[in-house]
Amino acid sequence: MEKWMLIDGNSIIYRAFFAIPPLTNSSGSHTNAIFGFTTMLLKLLEQEKPTHVLVAFDAGKVTFRHEGYAEYKGGRQKTPPELSEQFPVLKELLGAFNISQYELAGYEADDIIGTLTKAADDKGVETFVVTGDKDMLQLASEKVTIAVTRKGVSEVDLYTPEAIQEKYGLVPMQIIDLKGLMGDVSDNIPGVPGVGEKTALKLLHEHGTVENVLANLDKLKGKLKENIETHKDDAEMSKKLATIFREVPFEKSIDELSYAGYDGPKLAEAFRKLEFKSLIERLQLGAEAGDMEEEAQAAAADLSIHVIESEQHKEALDRLVDILGKTDKNGLYIEAIGENPHHAELIGLAIAAEDAVFAMPYSVIKQPFAAKLRDWLEQADKPKYGFDLHKVELALKWSGIGFEGSAFDVQLAAYLLDPTEASQTLSGINEKQGLSLLPPDEAVYGKGAKFKVPDADTLYRHLSLKAEAVRKLVPLLTEELSNTGMSKLYFDMEHPLSRILAGMEFQGIKVKSEELEALGRNLEGQLTTIISNVYKLAGMEFNIGSPKQLGEVLFEKLGLPAKKKTKTGYSTDAEVLEELAPYHDIIPLILHYRQLSKLQSTYVEGLLKEVRKETGKIHTYYRQTIAATGRLSSQFPNLQNIPIRLEEGRQIRKAFVPSEPGWSIVAADYSQIELRVLAHIADDENMKEAFIHDMDIHTKTAMDVFGVTAEEVDSNMRRSAKAVNFGIVYGISDFGLSQNLGITRNEAGKFISDYKEVFKGVRQYMLDIVQQAKRDGYVATLLERRRYLNDINASNFNLRSFAERTAMNTPIQGTAADIIKLAMVHMDATLRERKLKSRMLLQVHDELVFEVPQDELELMKTLVPEVMAGALKLDVPLKADMSFGDNWYEAK
């Protein structure tokens, strides 16, 4: 069975262009319309499975329609150059799809499609027309379905003659009469003035055609009659213009339209140029084993790889060490398998230097004949250029090998250059920098359950390619850091910090397992009681931990009012449950259950699993290349979200203790760092004044916003002021604030405008920073850390609003992150210079945690806050509060 798919190329690409936010590839070519077109095409090919496909395009500016009416399509905006440039690329892409295309001077795409649907009607071939233009509905027939795009290009409405009847009460051919009467602004077809869709439909339901309407003018009256009478010619001409010409001299044979699938490699190549990575993945064009193998081999062909596996290869190893001694340029890649560097398995490494690459299994490092290479790794004056050296350093340390002389990290640099790039993989960075292909790790190792270390030769080759990529990337990224003003940020802060983090992580923090276990037993008992009470109140047993089952019990069985919905069902989050509390006694129990089971699973059981048996310590892994704002993140386990707000959870902190007897935990946190940063950045005199006098900022805010004295500020006013301050930092909206405070949007809006009246500098900052982001495409912190905001000029309100809030928040959160990172670098240097035994253990965004011996306690109590406060000079003082105790709980 044949099935044709006919696509109105111009109409779809136009629609796609306006529906998809601007996209460019790294060479600056616009690709959004092509992307939209392609995703729609792929979807329809899959859904409709056509045997024949044709994309028709308009050709030339003048068509036969202009002969009778020169203004046809007049008044249209010129095609934007951002779209024009995409036409040739799209046409080339269709080539890779093996889809035929057709255009003919003097005719529009509609006419070509009209001609083909006529043939389809004659032959009785099922046909599917894709367009963004409702004019085409006139072509619908028993065999011909018209798909009109909706919501941009992501969805289509299908029009059969029945559907048209249902929607308009017309047969397909009457669509031209409809256009004849109502006209079409976009094509500059006049129609009859004063006649819109409603009136036109009414007239046609009565009289059927334009001609009949004109013949029956006497049955009309008033202004309508007058209008039609005077614009009779317009109506007839408009109808003619709207009529699709179905006799185009179509010179292809139908066979030429046949579609048998796309050309995989060609399409992959085209997508690569366009940088449509998601589409490459979706069609699995990238990871075809055979291709990859070939490409990797080709890429490795120019590389002279020296494998060092045993003492037999001592000569090669000596040569390597010799080269490393002579040059200070190299590329080091050490492969550590596993996400957690504290448990990663080192399997091999490669070093690129001058024009050779040396690859070896990791075991070689441990052998006597490799002593010189070990020395090289451990010597601080021998620079190493690598990828994710933070992880490498940790993995090496655990295996008993030191690592010094880290000079540059490609991953860390790439993160600074674009912190929003999701996966900072070497392959991705390589591609972005336009270097020759480096197969992604997935292609070599497989992913998920299929992960497997390949045979030795494949591994050596892959590691060699990576080492070579590192070597080539170092100068490119160094240059880019310099071009973007981030060299200092990199070399003075981020890079040194990565070494400090590795030290903190390897050091670890002591955890008393008995403490956690005791807490766990207590929780266990409480949970058992709560569960049985919940079952009683529910009248049945179910899994309280399942939002689905809980939703059914609460909203169906117990008939409580459902408030919010998630995409899969009822929402049962704490906010919803708190509102339901007055309705049923089961609610507080469920909230309590949630709270305790979170403690039990995440914090008691979760943390216990991470305690090293040998040392009784937990070693978190701070990730420096994840957060878009420049903050650190913490994994395996996350020690940046240990409970503190509720007393029951706070108990967890009692298990975090010093690792040596008699030592103390010292914790210091910045006071209001984000608002202080805001006062500085926004240069807001009133807010700066408040901090210069070290006032309680929330009380001060309440005083100014409500116009009262300090004594008159009650707890409710302070709470509101605090919420507004938070909101300001997040990029406020009246809705967000109203949600947070449980007040109406109007009230929230009033708060915000009052606030902005009081803090005029803040208001100006919010306006300026968004403006600046729209102009530059990025925002920056005080230390010049950048974050690009791709959606800042999006036409989609949601995306744009999100980007605007991010523009307001990132310089604040990011500068605060810069400051504590700076404090960590200073603190580390101070501890070293003074040869102190105290150790920096943890960072929690605005807090640093140390373990401190007795004889240094008094010193550290003043030193830590001093160093933190002095990390960066702002127009307002920075302040850090210090506390100490026998464990993290006591240090409050």
Place this chain on the structure above:
DNA sequence: TATTTCACG
């Protein structure tokens, strides 16, 4: 693997 919920700043 995706979704929901909740812990932190």
Place this chain on the structure above:
DNA sequence: ACGTACGTGAAATAG
């Protein structure tokens, strides 16, 4: 008119 607070990670359930 649009539908929202900013930044993270982990655990459990469900598909």
